[in-house]
Amino acid sequence: MHMGSRITAETSACSAEIFTKKVAGSSKDWKAGEPVPYAALAEVFERIDSTTKRLEIAEYLTTFLTNVITRTPGDLVKVIYLCINRIAPDYEGLELGIGEGMLKKAIAQATGVNVNHINAEYKKAGDLGLVAMNSRATQATLFKPKALTVNHVFNKLREIAKTTGASSQTKKVGSINGLLAACQGQEAKFIIRSCEGKLRIGLAEQTVLGSLAHATVYARHAQESKKVSSDRIAKELEEASKTLKTVFSECPNYDLVIPPLLEGGTELLREKIRITPGIPLKPMLAKPTKAISEVLDRFEGKKFTCEYKYDGERAQVHFADGKLSVFSRNSEDMSVKYPDLIEHMQKCIKPNTQSFVLDAEAVAWDKDEHKILPFQELSKRKRKDVKAEDIKVKVHIFAFDLLYLNGESLLKKDLEHRRELLREHFTPVEGQFAFAKSRDIYAVEEIQAFLDESIQDSCEGLMVKMMEGDDATYEPSRRSLNWLKLKKDYLAGVGDSFDLVVIGGYHGRGKRTSVYGAFLLACYDPESESYQAITKIGTGFSEEMLESHYKFLHPLEIPNKKPYYDLGDAKPDVFFEPKVVWEVLAADLSLSPVYSAAKGLIETRGVSLRFPRFIRIRDDKDPDDASNSEFVAEAYQRQVVASGGGGKGKKKGGGEDGGDGFW
Ligand code: ATP
Secondary structure, three states, rough: OOOOHHHHHHHHHHHHHHHHHHOOOOOOOOOOOOOEHHHHHHHHHHHHHOOOOHHHHHHHHHHHHHHHHOOHHHHHHHHHHOOOOOOHHHHHOOOOOOOOHHHHHHHHHHHOOHHEEEEEEHHHOOOHHHHHHHHHHHOOOOOOOOOOOHHHHHHHHHHHHHHOOHHHHHHHHHHHHHHHHHHOOOOOHHHHHHHHHOOOOOOHHHHHHHHHHHHHHHHHHHHHOOOOOHHHHHHHHHHHHHHHHHHHHHHOHHHHHHHHHHHHHHHHHHHHHHHHHHOOOOEEEEOOOHHHHHHHHHHHHOEEEEEEEEEOOOEEEEEEEOOEEEOOOOOOOOOOOOOOHHHHHHHHEEOOOEEEEEEEEEEEEOOOOOEOOOOEEEEEEEEOOOOOOHHOEEEEEEEEEEEEEOOOOOHHHHHHHHHHHHHHHOOOOOOOOOEOEEEOOHHHHHHHHHHHHHHHOOOOOOEEOOOOHHOOOOOOEEEEEEEEEEEHHHHOOOOOEEEEEEEEEEEHHHOOOOOOEEEEEEEEOOOOOOEEEEEEOOOOOOHHHHHHHHHHHHHHHEEOOOOOEEOOOOOOOOOOOOOOEEEEEEEEEEEOOOOOOOOOOOOOOOOEOOOOOOOOOOOEEEEEEEEHHHHHHHHHHHHHHHHOOOOOOOOOOOOOOOOOOOO
């Protein structure tokens, strides 16, 4: 059930006042106008950590946020950042993710325990946060330290993330040490986890957004202190949550979104915050389909269009005040990686185009043969210090959507209209910029023919999109049924590929002793913030590939598994920092006695991929954007339905060696 509706039904009956009261049993309170104590936030984290019930998690957080809004609204932005474990908007690229070694050093310095002991404790507990907390607890201190505030902790974490240069290591250790020395109770646990870049209390960003929206509603009613019917509150809560989530997907920046939300609720928010060139919005995503018939089931009788699905990297191009920038699927600023893209774009902007946000695919281009090259050619490019004159493989942009033009959002216009504006305001430039090839189609045979054409032109398949009406708007961040992807691989019966995190390695044997011979891959489970092992992949790699994987992964080796690696019974020889995402195709999925992927979603057992085959490195995806457990469960269910079996685990396998196969 949707969390929002549950909280509505059960809590609104109590009326709004309850939300300005203390959480029952809370010992960490503060007065209006005082800074929010970090201990109060740590207590909420602890409560959230102690339950798996979504409703309870949302209630704890909503209550706390309501208190922050009514008592210390100036701290709200920082509270929210700490809840989602970030210190700046995604696209600013400012990250914590401090390595284990540095954290151990800081814990040792702050608590007077030596590093060997910390290592031993870490081996037992598997969580540096706990080690830090326990070490602090057993430490004799002369003076009770001054209580930490949310404001101070956040500022320090930001300062740590920004520290660069020669003595940055020492400075960072010093700052963490300073924070730890002031910690009391459970605070150290969460500070260390924040430094690691993973809070691991099962708090998803969507829950935080929902609670934030609800808290603004409750806070307003509490301040007005009028009696309101529970029906009305229920309606307001639902609307607030929907509006905030929509606005945030268009402008993912809490520093900008929170002030109008506090000032005038979601009504003012909707009015003030719009898609803005320079701030990447979350891209609309497509649903996979397995057959042309599925496309027709969805689109029959509607006006739809098929576009080539180019095989490159998503590029969201922004332009305002004469400045061009380009963002990846992940909202990473790629302007430096693609100086040639910026150069190309300048030539195709018509004079009547003053500002825009364009959705496109950047593809590797052979300028002598005038054709698309494999995507890998582009991923070889450096990410920084790229000079236009040194670039051998050029980038070609294929534009497929226009989201903003000359000061106006186009998100609510239908695709037909957006496409018209796109074509009116840009000029194609041979070998540099073109509109995605498209055809408006009505019969199955035509789709098949266009699909074949796209493959011949080195594309991956087709994107099928709704053209007209309310279903043809642009839906940021949504994987929508109004965009379907039809890839040639699906039609071969193997289904969509998986993007998986490389979390472990197996030493090679025979000729391969100097490299890893196989790898342990994992999907991401957002609920538990853990990586769940899904398969071992070891065949189909050339010697050269294994060497290059080794070079890349060896520096990421870590001595122990991360506490948030759910291995099931998999036993790799080494572990890696969760950094690398690979795209992988598999022959099929099976229920597994060994792997933990999607466990609990179908059965208590997990699911594994059989006969996985490496496709490519996905450096445009963060580990947390890897295929999630729900996607894995859905792929398994679809396979069961497609094979006509209602039975579970028809196939045996998924043993730890089940990964190797016929590819
Ligand atoms: P997803 O982005 O759906 O999570 P993914 O990153 O693995 O999955 P694909 O499954 O290959 O990507 O499909 C979607 C991607 O296809 C888009 O993100 C975009 O980069 C690319 N693409 C290429 N051509 C088009 C097009 N005409 N319209 C929309 N997207 C396109």
